[in-house]
Each structure stands twice: as structure tokens, then as C-alpha cells.
Amino acid sequence: MTTLVLGGTGFIGKRAVPRLVQRGEKVVVMDINPGAADFSEFGDQVQVTRGDIMQFQDVVTAILNAKPDRIMNLAYLLGSGDDTPHFTMKLNILGMDNCFEAARICGVNRVTYASSIAVSGQQSNFGDRAINEDDPMHGTSQYAMHKRFNEFQAQQFNEVYGMSITGIRPANVTGPDKVRGSTDHVRCVTQPAAGEPVSFPKAGLMRLPVHVDDIAEAFVRVTMVDKSAYPIYNSGGYPISLGDLAGIVKKFLPEAEINFASQGGKEDSGNYLTDNNRLLGEFELEYPPIEQRILQIINDVRRDEGLPLVS
Numbered sequence: 298m299t300t301l302v303l304g305g306t307g308f309i310g311k312r313a314v315p316r317l318v319q320r321g322e323k324v325v326v327m328d329i330n331p332g333a334a335d336f337s338e339f340g341d342q343v344q345v346t347r348g349d350i351m352q353f354q355d356v357v358t359a360i361l362n363a364k365p366d367r368i369m370n371l372a373y374l375l376g377s378g379d380d381t382p383h384f385t386m387k388l389n390i391l392g393m394d395n396c397f398e399a400a401r402i403c404g405v406n407r408v409t410y411a412s413s414i415a416v417s418g419q420q421s422n423f424g425d426r427a428i429n430e431d432d433p434m435h436g437t438s439q440y441a442m443h444k445r446f447n448e449f450q451a452q453q454f455n456e457v458y459g460m461s462i463t464g465i466r467p468a469n470v471t472g473p474d475k476v477r478g479s480t481d482h483v484r485c486v487t488q489p490a491a492g493e494p495v496s497f498p499k500a501g502l503m504r505l506p507v508h509v510d511d512i513a514e515a516f517v518r519v520t521m522v523d524k525s526a527y528p529i530y531n532s533g534g535y536p537i538s539l540g541d542l543a544g545i546v547k548k549f550l551p552e553a554e555i556n557f558a559s560q561g562g563k564e565d566s567g568n569y570l571t572d573n574n575r576l577l578g579e580f581e582l583e584y585p586p587i588e589q590r591i592l593q594i595i596n597d598v599r600r601d602e603g604l605p606l607v608s
């Protein structure tokens with residue numbers, strides 16, 4: 298069987314592709330930046346092509362050439378994109394439409410895509426409780442509005458054409474090489490790991506980190522089924538303040554210089570309490586303890602920097 302991964306050379310995609318290969322899938326990657334990942338160790342099992350999801354013809358051509366059984370769409374503009382609303386809309390909204398419509402006319406019924414925890418907006422909208430996928434969405438940034446509309450687009454294609462399109466709302470994905478999207482919780486680990494000091498305005502700001510390996514695994518498991526019980530799934534993660542995250546880093550790196558200008562910030566936090574029982578239950582996922590994932594990131598960075606590993 299074949300999976301087409303759109304945006305497959307990015308942060309999550311480069312981890313999802315090897316997992317698909319491990320399951321025996323032939324993988325075709327289409328990305329506007331095809332050289333950003335190296336899949337050469339997989340030989341013919343992974344084919345990478347350059348294509349622009351904003352161009353309907355590129356998506357159709359990729360599907361006709363790959364003849365996939367399923368499609369995973371990770372192509373997106375990470376970061377706010379607020380300074381380029383027209384371009385961002387074309388990539389995030391038209392790109393998603395191109396993916397769904399091209400899949401439909403080419404007869405590919407199974408599609409997965411990435412929404413985001415951003416759809417929920419600030420935690421203060423919900424009080425001190427974990428929200429599930431049926432709770433109202435309060436995200437108002439351009440990125441959040443685009444993700445909210447992506448969920449609507451998927452719902453339309455599912456209802457009107459009977460397609461099997463499923464979204465995942467990743468929380469604050471973390472890993473050693475994350476450079477786009479939310480990065481404060483990443484830099485809180487990676488800069489001390491490299492021996493660099495790091496400063497943040499607020500120790501109390503809450504985040505919901507989830508390791509990129511766990512998100513990649515979630516995308517693969519959800520993509521590999523023909524139909525999921527629900528149209529959308531919260532990834533969840535580890536609810537933690539930047540200050541507490543710094544405390545874990547200092548357990549492994551006692552000399553780490555992580556500074557905060559103030560102790561507050563909790564009230565400014567985006568959604569950090571989510572109920573992910575649907576995803577973990579249906580797809581039998583289990584996230585390892587946060588300490589284990591932080592140690593993994595620290596040592597990934599230190600290996601790259603030629604520094605001694607810590608334990």
C-alpha cells in the first residue's frame with residue numbers, strides 16, 4: 298500500500314515517513330522544500346517530489362503518479378503568518394481544499410490532516426478544566442481561524458462526499474530541531490543543552506508540550522486505519538509551566554542558566570488542559586514520562602554539538 302505525505306520533509310513529516318516505511322508502506326512525499334529531509338536510507342520505498350500544495354495541478358499530479366491508498370497532509374505555514382494574510386490563506390485554506398478535492402476526484406477516500414490546539418484559544422475561556430473535542434473553539438488568531446476552517450472543510454468533504462478525513466490537533470510539539478511555531482518550551486531545553494543561557498519573560502506561562510516522535514506515531518496510526526471513530530482528536534501532552542520545565546532541565550543540567558523576568562503568566566496561557574482520551578484509547582497510544590522525553594532532547598542536542606551526554 299502507498300501513502301502520499303504532503304509537507305513530508307518538515308519537522309513532523311520527517312519522523313512520520315520512517316514509521317510508515319516500518320509498517321511496510323511505500324511512501325511518496327510531496328513538499329515545496331524536498332531537500333529538507335534525507336530518506337535515502339529507505340531506497341525505493343520512499344520517493345520525494347517537489348510540489349506546491351497551493352497549485353491544484355501539483356497535487357493532482359502527485360496523486361496520479363503515486364496512486365496512494367491514503368494521504369497525510371502536513372503542508373502548512375507554521376508561525377502566525379499575520380504579515381502575509383493573502384499568501385497564508387492560499388497555503389492554509391486553499392492548500393487544504395486542493396488536498397481534499399484532488400483526493401476526491403482521484404478516488405482516494407482516506408485523508409488525514411493537522412489541525413492544532415490553537416483552535417481552542419486561551420485556557421481562561423474554560424476555567425481550570427480539561428477540554429475535549431466537543432468543546433467550543435475560542436481561538437481567534439489567523440492561524441487558529443485557519444485551523445478552525447480546515448476542520449469545517451474536512452467536515453464538508455466527509456458529509457457531502459462520504460470521504461474519511463480525520464484531523465489531529467497537536468499540542469505544543471517539541472523536539473531538538475523545532476524552529477517554527479511555538480518554540481519557548483523548546484528553547485528552554487535545547488539552549489541549556491547546548492550550554493547557552495536562555496531568558497523568558499514569564500515563569501508561570503503554561504504550555505502543553507508533546508514530543509514529535511509521539512505526534513508522528515499518532516499521525517501514522519490514525520492514517521493507517523480506513524476510518525476513525527471521530528473526525529478530530531486532541532493530541533494532549535504534558536501540561537507544564539516554563540518554570541517547572543526549567544526545573545526538570547536543571548535536574549539533568551544543574552549548571553543550566555534559565556532566567557525568568559517574572560513569576561506570573563498562567564493567566565496568559567493558551568489552552569493547556571486537554572482531554573486526549575479519544576486518541577490514546579482508540580489508537581492505543583501511551584506517552585512516556587516527560588522527564589524521559591526531555592532527557593532525549595537534551596542528549597540529541599548534545600550529540601549534535603559534540604558535548605558529553607547526560608543521564
Ligand SMILES: NC(=O)c1ccc[n+]([C@@H]2O[C@H](COP(=O)([O-])OP(=O)(O)OC[C@H]3O[C@@H](n4cnc5c(N)ncnc54)[C@H](O)[C@@H]3O)[C@@H](O)[C@H]2O)c1
Pocket residue numbers: 303304305306307308309310327328329330333348349350351370371372373374375388411412413414466467468469470471477478479
Ligand atoms: N509543530 C507544532 O508544534 C504543531 C502544533 C500544532 C499543529 N501543527 C501542524 O502540524 C503540521 C506539520 O507541522 P510541522 O511542525 O511539521 O511544520 P513544518 O513547517 O516543519 O512542516 C511543514 C512542511 O510543509 C511544507 N510546505 C510549506 N509550504 C508548502 C507548499 N506550498 N507546498 C508543499 N509543501 C509545503 C514545508 O516545506 C514543510 O516541510 C502543520 O499543519 C502544523 O500547523 C504543528
